[in-house]
Structure formats: C-alpha cells, structure tokens
Amino acid sequence: MNFLRDVFRFYISSSIHVALAVLAFFFITALEYNFKPPITTSAFIFLGTISAYNFVKYASIAGLHHRSLTNSLRAIQVFSAICFLLWIFLAFHLSFTTLLFVALFGVTTVLYAVPIIQHRSLRMFSGLKIFVVAFVWAGITVIIPFIASELAITTDVILTFIQRFLIVVVLILPFEIRDIPYDALALKTIPQQIGIKNTKNAGLAALAFSLFIEFFKKTSEVAYITSLLLFSIILGLAVFISKKDQKRYFSSFLVEGLPILWFVMYVTFKTI
Template structure:
C-alpha cells in the first residue's frame, strides 16, 4: 500500500486534484448554460490550474533551493513544465476575447505569488497579495469563479446576462465556503499576521459563516432564469454535502480530509450534473 500512498501524495502535491476540481466547475457551467463540451477551454483550465498552483506553491522553494531540491519536487517541476506546454497549446485554440480574460486572471495569479508590494503594505516575509491580511480567500474565490464561469462562457460567446452574474456570484460563494475547511485545517500553521477567518473569529464562528455561505449558495439558484427542479435538487445535495464537510472540519483532521475529500466536491457536482 506504500506505493498507493506515494501516488496519492503526488496526485495532491502536484495539484492534479485541484485541477480536476476547476475542470469540473467549468463543466458545470457549460452544462448549466447548455453549451456543448468545449475541449479547448476545459483542458486549458485543467493545465493552467496545475501550472498556476504549482508556481504559487513552489516558486519560493525553487528560487532559493534549486540545487538541493528533493527528488519529488524535481518530478513536480518537470511535470509542471509539461503542463505549461500543454496549456500553451490549448491557449492557441481559444477565442481572442478569452485570451484577454485569461490575461486579467493571470496577472492576479502572478501578483498573488510574486513579491511586489512596498514594505509598508506586507505583513510577512513575502511582499505579495497572498500575505495581505485576510485577502487570500477572496483572491482565490475571485480567480476560481472567473476561470470556471467567465472563461467558458466568453469562449463560447454566451451573452452576458443577469444569470451569468448570479452564476459568477454563486461560484464565488461556493469556493469561499469550500475553502473554510482548509482555513480551519491550517489554523495551527498559518502566521497570525495573515488574519484568516478562523484566526479572526475562531473555529465555531467560522463554521457559522460557512453555513451562511452555503445557504446563500443554494438560494442564489432561485434567482436564475429558467429554474429547473433537477438543478435545484443537485444544488441542494451539493449544499448539504458542503455543510457537512464544514461541520466536521477541524485543525486535527486527517490531512486527506480537506486536500482530497473536500476538494472532490466540485467533481461530485459535475458527475451529478452529467447524470
């Protein structure tokens, strides 16, 4: 079973799982708007997620410890390079309007990882958006909602409408709620200067906030045009599961609880939509 654990760790550490989650939310969007399966934008999102996440996670390590990189990290570097090349390949197949949208979110991701702020702004050892007090969860939710809703719809020339805005807001709220188990898990390790939600209000109140976000996520479905009972049922099931994940989250849970099971919820959402 040792090889299975090693494979699972690589699967998680190389950001493949989170890439499947972004891919799944993109499929949910296309399905919800009746768009035919768009291979180019879906695979772009998949490989761009791996590239972006690994860049954010390992940029500092690779920069300062390049010669002494652990073997697993070197493998992830090579894997990330391959994913970057595949991302570039699918980028060339996207619409011009989509590329403009991608550039906006790429800049946000870049600023999230790279030190650029004056020293009077940053709170920790890095001068980037990631270290601004309380900003992390909002930046991630913004990028996820943008790449999983705006990108697929722009690439398929879906008209901008009130339902699109509601869907962006729904994905934003969903991702914020989805991140709370991660925030709770990392409570023991995050610098107090990051001012995460659990650090500010504690675990119990964080869960209450999470339940509020779940309710908002569900009831936003009623504000969309052409409300369908099957979508309401699927959204209810996902909301219930998300609420349960938040309820049972803790800073002493198994490391796979958030990294694998919670992160798998978008994939479950996609499977329910496809069924």
C-alpha cells in the same frame, strides 16, 4: 502498495486533483446553461490550473533549494513544466477575447503569489487571501466558458458567478481551519479573526445564501437545483466537522474533491 501510495501522493501534490475540481466547476457551468465549451478551452483551464497552483506552492521552495530537491519535487517540477508548455501551445488556439479575460484572472494569480504590491503578494494582505482565490475560481469556471463559446453573459450568469464565488469561499474554509497553527497572525484569516465556531456558522450562512440566489434566476433546472442542494449539504457537513487537527487528506482530497462529486451528481440527475 508503496507504488499506489506514491501515485496518490503525486496526484495530490502535483495539483491534478485540484485541477479536476476546477474543471468540474467549469463543466457544471456548461451543463447548467446547456452548451459545450471548446475542448481546447477545457484543456487550457486544466493545464493552467496545474501550472498556476504548482507555481504558487513550489516556486519559492525550488528557488531556495534547487540543489537539494527531493525526487518527488523534481518530478512535480518536470510535470509542471510539461503542463506549462502544453498550456502555452493551447493559448494559440484560443480567441483574443478569451485570452484577455484569462489574462485578467492570470494576473490576479500572479499578484497572489508574487510580492509586487508594497513588497507583498495579495495573499499577505489581511483577510484577502480566500476572496482572491474565490474570485479567480469563479471567473475561470463561470465567465471564461461563456467568453470562449462566444455567448452573452446574462443576469443569470452573473448570479451563477456570485453563487460560485460564495461556494468556493466555503470550500476553502476547512483549509483555513486546518492551517490556523501555521498561518502568520498578520494574514488575519477568517478563523483567526472570528474563531472556528463563527467561521463554520459564516460558511453555512454563505451556503444558504448561495442557494437563495437560485430563486432570482430567470431559468432553473430541477437536476441543477437538486445536485446543488445535495452538494451544499455535503459541503456544509464537511465545514461543520472541520477542525485544526485533521486527517492528512481530509481537506486536500475529500473536501477538494467535492466539486467532482457535484459534477457526477448533476450529470446523474440530468440523465434520469
């Protein structure tokens, strides 16, 4: 039992879960537009997400306490290093254009974590954190699949990018609500600025708008619309019941795993 608990904690703490969520979004885009992105690109995104998230989460801790790291943190460090090396290896198998666009989102990630601008990282700028993360997620999971597959980015793709951006913003809100007691007031997160109730209302409004965007696309698919609607209802419910005092894995497992559920629902409806 302890072994399974440790495996689960490693699965969450090492960012495998969030990487699968990003990959789910990535494949949802490919399914929506009926193409298969190169497997190397999919693996590149998965490994890159693990490397980036663990860098953001643990770089400062490892630097300050490298002599007294716990065994679990050391294991995550080694795991992250292996993922990073494999990520570098796969980079040589991607086109220059793909790497160029990945670099754009990669630089944004670095600026998010490293205090370069005015001795502050992007996450420290008032109210900016959630939108930076949403921009990177939307770019990696909507734009990159098309670039890697050498497909044109149409108006519909731009609408999907906006849709995904809004969805990711809403997906982060339960984390923002959970972290109210811990976030510095200078961050001016959405819940800090407008309160929990208004944050939930804003999240539900953003989800409604993301659904409304679907009507502006030239081509739509019943399976996609149905799965998107169900996903939005579940995500909206998760935002609605979010509170500061959450169960340990409510946000980091249940909420963060919703993109995976959406992918499963989409595949199911698409095969019926």
